[in-house]
Amino acid sequence: MSTNTIRIATRQSPLALWQAHYVRDRLLAFHPSLTVELVTMVTRGDIILDTPLAKVGGKGLFVKELEIAMLEGRADIAVHSMKDVPVAFPEGLGLVTICEREDPRDAFVSNHFNSLDDLPVGSIVGTSSLRRQCQLRARRPDLVITDLRGNVGTRLSKLDNGQYDAIILAAAGLKRLKLEARIRQFMTPEESLPAVGQGAVGIECRLNDQRTRELLAPLNDAATETRVIAERAMNARLEGGCQVPIGSYAELEGDQLWLRALVGAPDGSKMIRGERRGPATDAETMGIALAEELLNQGADDILQRVYQDSQS
Numbered sequence: 646m647s648t649n650t651i652r653i654a655t656r657q658s659p660l661a662l663w664q665a666h667y668v669r670d671r672l673l674a675f676h677p678s679l680t681v682e683l684v685t686m687v688t689r690g691d692i693i694l695d696t697p698l699a700k701v702g703g704k705g706l707f708v709k710e711l712e713i714a715m716l717e718g719r720a721d722i723a724v725h726s727m728k729d730v731p732v733a734f735p736e737g738l739g740l741v742t743i744c745e746r747e748d749p750r751d752a753f754v755s756n757h758f759n760s761l762d763d764l765p766v767g768s769i770v771g772t773s774s775l776r777r778q779c780q781l782r783a784r785r786p787d788l789v790i791t792d793l794r795g796n797v798g799t800r801l802s803k804l805d806n807g808q809y810d811a812i813i814l815a816a817a818g819l820k821r822l823k824l825e826a827r828i829r830q831f832m833t834p835e836e837s838l839p840a841v842g843q844g845a846v847g848i849e850c851r852l853n854d855q856r857t858r859e860l861l862a863p864l865n866d867a868a869t870e871t872r873v874i875a876e877r878a879m880n881a882r883l884e885g886g887c888q889v890p891i892g893s894y895a896e897l898e899g900d901q902l903w904l905r906a907l908v909g910a911p912d913g914s915k916m917i918r919g920e921r922r923g924p925a926t927d928a929e930t931m932g933i934a935l936a937e938e939l940l941n942q943g944a945d946d947i948l949q950r951v952y953q954d955s956q957s
């Protein structure tokens with residue numbers, strides 16, 4: 646391999662390919678003489694499509710094969726939706742770059758209704774996310790929430806087939822795939838607190854690969870990095886995997902960070918919320934402190950129950 650080549654390990658879903666192409670274009674913008682190749686692969690998460698994600702041990706389902714490729718030297722970097730990146734990395738790998746965040750909000754998508762409040766009693770809403778489910782149920786206990794898996798395009802066709810009255814997706818994914826016109830309502834963080842890292846793209850590589858790290862450095866967005874550090878610290882302290890009823894969302898107001906979080910029972914019966922404000926330089930300690938506050942209020946009970954259910 647030429648020392649002037651970067652190989653990106655990527656899944657083949659349209660969203661994963663969009664992200665890989667985005668990072669390729671950003672790399673080429675900063676390093677015009679670089680050659681960037683895509684190494685496409687299939688992950689376990691792409692294969693196990695018929696089981697609710699919460700039951701297949703969501704942790705790292707979409708990233709493991711990409712990590713093995715980097716460790717074996719078949720690829721140099723992997724591009725991830727930060728939302729799907731586990732707390733811990735295999736020995737020798739790490740997240741070195743976080744790109745500027747796209748819209749972090751959840752989006753309400755429907756062919757017949759303009760908003761969540763518009764939905765008639767008993768409407769069917771599709772989502773496989775326990776975080777979205779608990780927030781929907783807390784606002785609208787009458788709704789019937791059913792599982793919805795697959796790529797963004799698959800999920801939209803299930804909506805169009807009439808299987809659901811509405812579905813909830815990340816606005817970022819829809820915007821990236823030029824499907825923003827399908828969004829009926831952008832849900833505010835008060836209505837649906839986003840997932841850890843939602844809307845941000847992160848880049849993982851071998852930690853001892855100094856050449857790659859230097860090439861990636863200009864792609865990092867400091868503000869996004871600070872926000873995602875706080876959100877992930879919160880999640881890590883809760884020992885949350887990626888299929889958990891946890892929301893964690895940080896915003897920057899100048900050099901002040903505002904971190905909000907929630908842990909909810911999937912049936913909507915219980916919701917524990919908290920928030921912190923502090924200097925952005927304290928992002929990580931704020932995340933940990935907020936997680937501990939939620940644990941003291943009973944978040945561990947909720948999470949224990951969810952983990953037990955996912956094993957049965």
Ligand SMILES: NCc1[nH]cc(CCC(=O)O)c1CC(=O)O
Pocket residue numbers: 726727728729797813814815816817818842843844845846
């Ligand atoms: N869990 C799948 C996933 N991972 C990242 C995104 C959207 C893009 C993002 O958050 O960066 C999605 C789809 C969705 O939740 O609608």
